[in-house]
Amino acid sequence: DQQVKQNSPSLSVQEGRISILNCDYTNSMFDYFLWYKKYPAEGPTFLISISSIKDKNEDGRFTVFLNKSAKHLSLHIVPSQPGDSAVYFCAASVMGGGADGLTFGKGTHLIIQP
Amino acid sequence: ETGVTQSPTHLIKTRGQQVTLRCSSQSGHNTVSWYQQALGQGPQFIFQYYREEENGRGNFPPRFSGLQFPNYSSELNVNALELDDSALYLCASSPGTRVGDTQYFGPGTRLTVL
Numbered sequence: 326d327q328q329v330k331q332n333s334p335s336l337s338v339q340e341g342r343i344s345i346l347n348c349d350y351t352n353s354m355f356d357y358f359l360w361y362k363k364y365p366a367e368g369p370t371f372l373i374s375i376s377s378i379k380d381k382n383e384d385g386r387f388t389v390f391l392n393k394s395a396k397h398l399s400l401h402i403v404p405s406q407p408g409d410s411a412v413y414f415c416a417a418s419v420m421g422g423g424a425d426g427l428t429f430g431k432g433t434h435l436i437i438q439p
Numbered sequence: 440e441t442g443v444t445q446s447p448t449h450l451i452k453t454r455g456q457q458v459t460l461r462c463s464s465q466s467g468h469n470t471v472s473w474y475q476q477a478l479g480q481g482p483q484f485i486f487q488y489y490r491e492e493e494n495g496r497g498n499f500p501p502r503f504s505g506l507q508f509p510n511y512s513s514e515l516n517v518n519a520l521e522l523d524d525s526a527l528y529l530c531a532s533s534p535g536t537r538v539g540d541t542q543y544f545g546p547g548t549r550l551t552v553l
Binding site: 329331357366367368369370371376419420425426427429430431432 | 479481485542545
């Protein structure tokens with residue numbers, strides 16, 4: 326039973342345009358969400374996070390939106406750059422449950438086309 | 440660069456054997472978590488160690504065990520290897536156990552079980 330779902334295995338976006346990556350979750354106990362980026366032969370790298378008390382968090386070109394009622398979050402990248410081509414993982418956790426680890430989705434492979 | 444290293448990079452074992460994977464955390468990070476990433480899946484939480492004690496575990500059998508040492512190194516041991524244990528094994532270090540403490544991942548060890 327997948328508790329964090331990324332339904333798009335891949336996404337192709339033109340350089341300079343907006344990339345929107347989506348993530349859905351089923352466990353209503355989750356209250357902290359993260360996005361990680363992974364290049365081949367490297368470990369995942371933390372990008373941005375959001376807690377359930379917020380509905381938006383911004384860091385430079387990256388913005389994460391959280392819709393708690395829909396159990397949905399999205400990552401917006403504006404403008405998209407060639408170096409953004411990577412696999413993006415959505416992850417979730419319970420704030421008080423750090424020892425429970427992160428629950429990851431399967432990832433979305435973002436391809437930025439020149 | 441995260442400063443988290445893992446060894447070996449690749450490993451091939453046969454079913455029934457035992458394997459030890461190693462991780463060197465960032466200096467000052469008292470928490471290490473291990474994840475298993477099967478092909479086409481997101482990382483799945485195995486367990487977490489804090490100050491040399493296991494303090495959280497995912498849905499993995501007891502033949503997956505670990506050790507954490509005072510010098511910020513750690514091990515993942517898997518006994519009685521099965522074909523389904525073939526995966527990328529990632530370790531992640533963080534300064535504490537809170538969910539808000541960013542986890543820094545190593546590049547992983549690719550284990551193949553024949």
